[in-house]
Amino acid sequence: MGNSFEVGRFGPEGVRNAGANDFTRIAAAGFKTIRLPVRWSDKTADDLGHAIDPKWMAQVDTAVGQALDAGLNVILNDHHFEALDDDPAANSAKLAAIWRQVAKHFADRPTDRLWFEIENEPHKNLTNANLLATLNPSLAAIRESNPDRPVIIGGENWSGIDSLATLELPDDDNVYPTFHYYEPFDFTxxxxxxxxxxxxxxxxxxxxxxxxxxxxxxxxKIRAYVERTGKVPFMGETGAYEGYIEPEQRAAYHRAVREAFAPTGIGVCAWAYTNTFPFYDQKAGRWIPGMLEAFGLPEK
Structure with missing residues (x-):
């Protein structure tokens, strides 16, 4: 759900791409899961507790509830915590404070349908070498109120596929790996x-x-990771920029990626519903021709 709750401190209050009608439309198209990016770090107090703005929490809660009511699974993440990538050690406690609040708030939601993703696309100074030291406090905070909630962790360099080669996960049966796929980058x-x-x-x-x-x-590389770890990773993002790529080419890309990775059994989320790499054309009020079919869904 790009261009939604990750817009930042100075972005609009409320969300234009994540309402009940959107989730109903997405489910009707045949999608099973939405990934909801949230820029929590810009909506917290500056004290040690880093209290989340209750109005912001209520808006996220509404979107999660609407998606679940539409029959969709939800992946709820922390997105664009830029200070964490700049200085992981100095901001690890803030991330944990955020997740302690988020986890407690959503603790009563179905464990099998709402998953948490601790941090989107680690990069810069947040690498696989310091990833667990940085994220483990957040995982511990989540486990205080959600002992069995599935949790997703991605690796360094924007969680590119090559991050899996050295990605290590905590000793927790309910932690799952993710990667993002925009290869070849000079096309996407x-x-x-x-x-x-x-x-x-x-x-x-x-x-x-x-x-x-x-x-x-x-x-x-996916098969090698599964063989090394016994865990099947999740493709949390894939897509191609609409600005200079024709819809037919974007559809061809999605079709090729889906067909190539399908034998591995991985799940896939596309970036994004309406934002920069869109599947749905808001102005025309329709799914972009070819995109649903490319994702293995019937055209609408």
Whole structure:
């Protein structure tokens, strides 16, 4: 649910892409799960307890309830805690304080349908080397009120697929690994101004032999991780930027990724519903042609 609760301190109060009608539409299309990114760190007090703004908590609570009522599973995460990536040690306690409150608030929600993801896309100074030292206090805070709640952890470098090679998880049967997949980056992010200076060049077409070979290699990385750990990772994000990529090419990319990774049995969330890498066209009031079929769902 991109461009929703991760918009930040100065973003709009409330959410234009995460209401009851949206969740009903998503479920009717055949999706089973939504991932709800939340920028909790910008909605907390500056004291030691880091109390979350109750109005903000109520808004997130409403969205989670609406999604569950629509029959969807929900992954609730912490998103864009930029200070944590800059200085993990100095901000680990704040993250734990956030999760202590969030976990307690949602403790009565179904354990099998609401999952927590401690931190989105660790990067910069938050690496696999210090990941567990940084996130374990948050996991302990969650376990105070949610002893069996599934918890998701992703690795370094924006949780790219190569982070799995050195990703270690806590000794907890209800912790699951995730990775994000935007390969090849020069295709999925072409022209995206936030993706580099300069950004990837515009005009990259998807579907050549090298792209097919990359998929084979990357699927092998998943198999290697499963063999090493016994755990099947979850693809928490994948997508292609709409700015300079035609819908047919975006659909071709999603189809290729889905078909390549399907034999591994991994779950997949697409980024995003309506935001920058969209599946649904809000202005036209329809699913973008080809995108649902590419994800293995009937066209609407």
């Amino acid at each position: 992010h072409q022209g995206a101004t936030w993706a580099g200076d300069p950004p990837p060049k515009v005009g990259r077409v998807y579907g050549n032999a090298a792209d097919a070979e990359r998929l084979v290699r990357d699927v092998d």
